[in-house]
Amino acid sequence: MENKRITDLFAESLDQNCDLSEKQKAILRSSLELFAEQGFTKTNTSQIAQKAGVAEGTVYRRFKTKDEILAAILAPLTGQVVNALVEDFTQHRFDVEYVTLRDFLRAVVENRMHFVNENYKVIKVFISQALFQQQLVQTLMGEFQKALQENLFLTLKNLKQRELLVDWPDPRIFQFMAGTVVTFLLRVLFMGPQDVEAEIEMTLDFLEKGLSPE
Amino acid sequence: MENKRITDLFAESLDQNCDLSEKQKAILRSSLELFAEQGFTKTNTSQIAQKAGVAEGTVYRRFKTKDEILAAILAPLTGQVVNALVEDFTQHRFDVEYVTLRDFLRAVVENRMHFVNENYKVIKVFISQALFQQQLVQTLMGEFQKALQENLFLTLKNLKQRELLVDWPDPRIFQFMAGTVVTFLLRVLFMGPQDVEAEIEMTLDFLEKGLSPE
Amino acid sequence: MENKRITDLFAESLDQNCDLSEKQKAILRSSLELFAEQGFTKTNTSQIAQKAGVAEGTVYRRFKTKDEILAAILAPLTGQVVNALVEDFTQHRFDVEYVTLRDFLRAVVENRMHFVNENYKVIKVFISQALFQQQLVQTLMGEFQKALQENLFLTLKNLKQRELLVDWPDPRIFQFMAGTVVTFLLRVLFMGPQDVEAEIEMTLDFLEKGLSPE
Amino acid sequence: MENKRITDLFAESLDQNCDLSEKQKAILRSSLELFAEQGFTKTNTSQIAQKAGVAEGTVYRRFKTKDEILAAILAPLTGQVVNALVEDFTQHRFDVEYVTLRDFLRAVVENRMHFVNENYKVIKVFISQALFQQQLVQTLMGEFQKALQENLFLTLKNLKQRELLVDWPDPRIFQFMAGTVVTFLLRVLFMGPQDVEAEIEMTLDFLEKGLSPE
DNA sequence: GATGAATGAGATTTCATTCAT
DNA sequence: AATGAATGAAATCTCATTCAT
Numbered sequence: 001m002e003n004k005r006i007t008d009l010f011a012e013s014l015d016q017n018c019d020l021s022e023k024q025k026a027i028l029r030s031s032l033e034l035f036a037e038q039g040f041t042k043t044n045t046s047q048i049a050q051k052a053g054v055a056e057g058t059v060y061r062r063f064k065t066k067d068e069i070l071a072a073i074l075a076p077l078t079g080q081v082v083n084a085l086v087e088d089f090t091q092h093r094f095d096v097e098y099v100t101l102r103d104f105l106r107a108v109v110e111n112r113m114h115f116v117n118e119n120y121k122v123i124k125v126f127i128s129q130a131l132f133q134q135q136l137v138q139t140l141m142g143e144f145q146k147a148l149q150e151n152l153f154l155t156l157k158n159l160k161q162r163e164l165l166v167d168w169p170d171p172r173i174f175q176f177m178a179g180t181v182v183t184f185l186l187r188v189l190f191m192g193p194q195d196v197e198a199e200i201e202m203t204l205d206f207l208e209k210g211l212s213p214e
Numbered sequence: 215m216e217n218k219r220i221t222d223l224f225a226e227s228l229d230q231n232c233d234l235s236e237k238q239k240a241i242l243r244s245s246l247e248l249f250a251e252q253g254f255t256k257t258n259t260s261q262i263a264q265k266a267g268v269a270e271g272t273v274y275r276r277f278k279t280k281d282e283i284l285a286a287i288l289a290p291l292t293g294q295v296v297n298a299l300v301e302d303f304t305q306h307r308f309d310v311e312y313v314t315l316r317d318f319l320r321a322v323v324e325n326r327m328h329f330v331n332e333n334y335k336v337i338k339v340f341i342s343q344a345l346f347q348q349q350l351v352q353t354l355m356g357e358f359q360k361a362l363q364e365n366l367f368l369t370l371k372n373l374k375q376r377e378l379l380v381d382w383p384d385p386r387i388f389q390f391m392a393g394t395v396v397t398f399l400l401r402v403l404f405m406g407p408q409d410v411e412a413e414i415e416m417t418l419d420f421l422e423k424g425l426s427p428e
Numbered sequence: 429m430e431n432k433r434i435t436d437l438f439a440e441s442l443d444q445n446c447d448l449s450e451k452q453k454a455i456l457r458s459s460l461e462l463f464a465e466q467g468f469t470k471t472n473t474s475q476i477a478q479k480a481g482v483a484e485g486t487v488y489r490r491f492k493t494k495d496e497i498l499a500a501i502l503a504p505l506t507g508q509v510v511n512a513l514v515e516d517f518t519q520h521r522f523d524v525e526y527v528t529l530r531d532f533l534r535a536v537v538e539n540r541m542h543f544v545n546e547n548y549k550v551i552k553v554f555i556s557q558a559l560f561q562q563q564l565v566q567t568l569m570g571e572f573q574k575a576l577q578e579n580l581f582l583t584l585k586n587l588k589q590r591e592l593l594v595d596w597p598d599p600r601i602f603q604f605m606a607g608t609v610v611t612f613l614l615r616v617l618f619m620g621p622q623d624v625e626a627e628i629e630m631t632l633d634f635l636e637k638g639l640s641p642e
Numbered sequence: 643m644e645n646k647r648i649t650d651l652f653a654e655s656l657d658q659n660c661d662l663s664e665k666q667k668a669i670l671r672s673s674l675e676l677f678a679e680q681g682f683t684k685t686n687t688s689q690i691a692q693k694a695g696v697a698e699g700t701v702y703r704r705f706k707t708k709d710e711i712l713a714a715i716l717a718p719l720t721g722q723v724v725n726a727l728v729e730d731f732t733q734h735r736f737d738v739e740y741v742t743l744r745d746f747l748r749a750v751v752e753n754r755m756h757f758v759n760e761n762y763k764v765i766k767v768f769i770s771q772a773l774f775q776q777q778l779v780q781t782l783m784g785e786f787q788k789a790l791q792e793n794l795f796l797t798l799k800n801l802k803q804r805e806l807l808v809d810w811p812d813p814r815i816f817q818f819m820a821g822t823v824v825t826f827l828l829r830v831l832f833m834g835p836q837d838v839e840a841e842i843e844m845t846l847d848f849l850e851k852g853l854s855p856e
Numbered sequence: 857g858a859t860g861a862a863t864g865a866g867a868t869t870t871c872a873t874t875c876a877t
Numbered sequence: 878a879a880t881g882a883a884t885g886a887a888a889t890c891t892c893a894t895t896c897a898t
Binding site for chain 3: 679680681683684766769770772773774776779783808810814817818820821822824825828831832833844847848849851852853854
């Protein structure tokens, strides 16, 4: 299954949103791009207006402040990002029973790496905001936690029962898996997209070794 | 084992810098607090002056621009830190020969976790800036890479020769070790300092398992 | 005595104006409310539209500018009111011959107090505008002066002839009568509608005393 | 005794205020003039800056908003205006015992008329604000009420005891006196300064007649 | 006629930086 | 060295008015 880009999902969700006029959608699209490119604070409303091809006043007609633009972008995205991650696990859980630990790890990690590769610009916006906005962190954490409980952790239990996975606490196992993805994310964030294929096998070697039952 | 060498990087670097008057140090301390709390752009120079207990003009006596304050804060990270990291490994490498892989991992990882815990504010500011400023990363990466080559990688070679470590490429091994620290860092960044002792043994279990020779 | 002739000036003038659609009347009503509450400049057209339950564009269908709304609100004051005042005196002069000075004063003053009570919002808007716009005053003063000459002053003459009124110049007498009403007006403007009945007798005591012939 | 202009009193109080820099004083002086000339809402900060001979940013250094400028002007003035009125009565009460009612009325009314004549521009600013700001009304009313109790009403009592004044409630008597001044004020507000000498005797005739004991 | 999104001119406000004291 | 008022360029924001539907 192919991951959709968050930006594409965002564009789609904008298209379906009859609440917003075409110009207002253009404003949000342009804002997201500029925020991802330069960061929120370095982007000013005249840039947004220009990129969206509207007058500066138009920006403020629908969105009372610049912060409200950001909120209008992030609010639907938090849902979408978490959902994108969740849906995926859900599908795997019900459709496939992983034959080996490596199969499982591959499915999860490879998928995340692609996701990171394709969405790092949006992720940047999230991280830059989350660094100074606990509330955003709370929201993300909350949704994420719930998603993990209902998806990944169920699969982990199954793998442990089948003695394909070391018997450590779920959060711990998740943390180690996440560690490899996060390292990958950092490289992507700071150096641009990386070659997943070149990374994945070695990463799986490590995780498989570290997470196999004794 | 001497793990205390890397402690509060920023405070130390201030103390050692005899160049700076007390007021100038106060300015940097206040700036770091504010930058870490609100971000660089949302912090204005009058806030800095007020928190430091100096006049706004005084800020500009030593630091020609607001960016220069930022640079002065991040300087230890790009300068001394890499040196501190290097020194550390250097000492361990020459003074002690690690008896077990776990000893080695513990020395490196525990140390880094403490470092993260004690310097997360500088790191936070650095990351928030680096997200939209590749140049910052370049400098750090360059020095870091060099330091790794000349220090950690030599130790890895030694461990491999003694068959205490899996025979994978050095950068790969480093990456997995880094992964665990980075995950720890994320938690610290978004949720404040964490309990190293509570984490370290489980992390070592995982790394030891994943990095032992076949 | 028929004192009810001058009642709610603005409402009446709206009702009589068949030129205006229901929506247009709603616009004027809402505007008056808002102007009286917040002032003209602090009221924006979107508030008016919202309060009137119409679209912002609709406001501009009938009224070419925001100032034109104001003019439409103040129109009755400069047009009909003066007429109403005139008519009033006219009737009294020809229909009734006041038996006592007090009767005359009561008719005039009580009537004006009710008028003030019921139309203080329009008056408030008028005054707030007139304070920094002499032109507004000119128009009203002109018409008022003429109306006085042709009505009140004739009655005064009659009363003087019958030795019911002190023999002072008409404008002077008018000014003293007006003074009591203006004081009443001030209280209404700043503290909302007042109780006419509670005031009138004492006011008449004073005026009667001050304006009786020697 | 000569009334001092409020603007002069204001200028003096500014001079004594070491809190404010010269430019900041200039800003307040210019603001008051412009507000008196054009009204608050029609005055923009660039006009203020220009008239004060400062940069627009300077306006906002001390005063966070335009409203704060207005507040900075009105706050000290409310005190001064009321004090100007109060002090006056105080002096008369202790120094002079009025020989006749007319003497008393003359002292009070003539004084007020001159005050109105000289300060109508500032009064305009007060009224225009008070119309839409109950709080300002409250403050003024409160201080005024207190001042009346402690000054005018004492003199009224004395006059009544000496049977020089009709035995009506104090507020009522004040209201009638005020009525004549307010009427005068209205003419001044809307038509500019009036000739006090030409008015005063006739006004006194009326008041004396209306307020003499039976 | 009615709508409400769009406009753009202009107002308010911010703030890094300078500079006279 | 230290101060803090002053600056002005640029940002955010407001709103009367227009206009396509």
